[in-house]
Amino acid sequence: MAKRIIIIGANAAGVEAASAARKKDHTAEITLITEEKTAGYSRCGLPFVIGEQIPSFKDLIVYSQAYFQMMKLNLKTETKATAINTKDKTVTAVDKTGATDTLQYDSLVIATGANAFTPPIKGSEKQGIHSLRTLEDGERILQAVQNGAKSAVVMGAGLIGLETGVALTERGLKVTVVEMLPQILPQMLDADMAKLVQEHLQEHGMRILTEKAVEEFLGGDKVTAIMAGGEKIEADLFLSAFGVRANTKLAAEAGIPLGETRGIKTNARMETEVKDVYAVGDCAETPHLITHKPVCQQLGTVAVKQGKVAGINAGGGYALFPGVLGSAVTRLFNIEAGVTGLTEAAAKRAGIEVITGAISSKTRADYYPNALPIKIKLIVEKESQRIIGAQIVGGEEVTQRINALSFAIQKGMTVRELAKADTAYAPPLNETWEPMILAAEMVLMKLR
């Protein structure tokens, strides 16, 4: 009899799991269940439709209906999984007509993602507080822009908040970002590096308020202003970008254990503590490669990699997910910012003694036109002299430097080895002395 594989969730992690399972098992019955109308789209692309770099939300659909048919994946959209029974190995689901169905599985992959989270602030029950997680969220925000919104307040200065804030600024709105912590991108960058990004956003007309909590939503049925740090800020559009929380309700109700991060606990095969049940993507926790502690990284790159591993395992194969470094990058106006491994702040929180070094350089030979500034910060574990983190803010060529340092960290490269590493150069493409190497020299000066 054909194996039955059910996947709850049908975006990055879920579709990748389904595809990998299909490649392993050509006869399995593979069913994807999603509450959403649309499956297989890229959430990461949503801000760029609002910013008009991408013409339509439909362009974000990476996996078409034809793909699901070709791969013989049974896709159930607008269908909500309401219960998992891990003893009977069933999933109960309700479709948009209200019809309930109980589906049998041999392997189950939970890819329920995360939800935007708004803290319990006075007035948060009012209408007009947007978040940006789904295509429909994106369409509502775009509609508000097209209806003539002139100003926006973005609450939270993480990646989603800033990318959307930039998009709204590009559409001509006056944007104010309110962040409770003393810096923007607090999960991603140390304060010194975040400052460079903040200045760039301000130069492009964004107002950034840090160390300001949102105290109240004001207005009638509909929000018209917020109070933040004692200041009343009126706007036409309000975006809640406080953060996301792993969507683990279904798993928790089924008795599938959560971990210390409140994500679903998994092993290296992305299997939960319940046999034949896997969890992947934003709802799953996985070890950090430096601290070895569980983290809930919630990045698209992690979601697809975990999805693939779980899909291979659910399909009868054997694959391991090694853990995460949290490599991430963003483009905000004309600046790119990236991170891999631990920030200095995160290393200190983890009790790791570090030496850091930073260098400001250029992306091309000094004499070559249009060279752009770039700043690299390295975080080095003091005892082993190994690199454990890096942050880069620059005008171009940031992403692949992050990847380079990610590879270096994963292979235990010491800062001395980096200082002597073989690198490539041509005047239009780099400086003779690669900035990563100069940053390593800065650390070495402190170690000597």
Add this chain to the structure above:
Amino acid sequence: MAKRIIIIGANAAGVEAASAARKKDHTAEITLITEEKTAGYSRCGLPFVIGEQIPSFKDLIVYSQAYFQMMKLNLKTETKATAINTKDKTVTAVDKTGATDTLQYDSLVIATGANAFTPPIKGSEKQGIHSLRTLEDGERILQAVQNGAKSAVVMGAGLIGLETGVALTERGLKVTVVEMLPQILPQMLDADMAKLVQEHLQEHGMRILTEKAVEEFLGGDKVTAIMAGGEKIEADLFLSAFGVRANTKLAAEAGIPLGETRGIKTNARMETEVKDVYAVGDCAETPHLITHKPVCQQLGTVAVKQGKVAGINAGGGYALFPGVLGSAVTRLFNIEAGVTGLTEAAAKRAGIEVITGAISSKTRADYYPNALPIKIKLIVEKESQRIIGAQIVGGEEVTQRINALSFAIQKGMTVRELAKADTAYAPPLNETWEPMILAAEMVLMKLR
């Protein structure tokens, strides 16, 4: 008494050595000797002045007179070192007035570079055969362009030949490249990857003739045509870019041993087989990190790194140069091409059994505008499954991927580790599945 350090050569390797020696020893008498009028300029930038990306050859001067003064470096330009006496520890030099001087050294750094090489072809004594090595060479070529040259023949399809060929095409000349071997960039790329670059050059109007030897230079006193593969090719400008040879005459005459590459033999401190005499840059040989065999890599990045090591040692410090991977990159019209480690062909020549894999992908999310094609080829040593080489041809973001793979190779990353590596992504900056990882998957499919 202050230590006396003499450096023969005053560009990338020489100036770096002088600077590093000065930082180690604040009182040493440091003298740089160069035959050239101008010191401290970037040879790598020469094609881009011809191509008009850079306004003037003067812009290529990275180290000004003020730098030499500030660092208290005694710079003797237009002065030819004619002999080294390693017993007496002297260098004999003749300045432009014909005055001979004998200078005493405690440490000597030989950074005599390389010379453009023209094979013994019939008619090669004729005038009008340019090479591009010095500022004056560049000025002569630019002058020919400004005098109305309409066509050019470039002999040799290495980096200098192609970069200059592109520059001349950008200036409106009809350019024909003649290469004896069956592919362009034979030192840098395998034939399959070189083909992509060749097609791009042809699309931009360059004529590329491979497997055609230059048989004769035709014309009166001045060359007006060449015979290549039986075809007569007329042109207004002729560039000899057959290759360069380490300039080791001075060292060899002084009895300083050369190695099997005909470069000057060095140890890890960049010291020759004669005590207190160092050799760096294009004239020095150094081990390859994969084959452990000596190579004469002749790259700017290698020159500055070797120069720094020799300078520290000459200045009384202790520094080691670990060897080279030959990481290199170029931009030709709208395409970037890069290499690190061994090509498939070089691995085979070295007797290494390899598995290769290649992938064509894009530089941004598929739905993001202006995503450019990129192709990555990995060379993996079969027994250890370690990556030993990589080549990339793409529209953008090639350089730092080369650096990433260079770091991976240096730290012994296996292709399995690369397939699971943590990478960064954002729609404007990369695909969710990093192409390097997809290339690793392609290799793994062959290993399974």
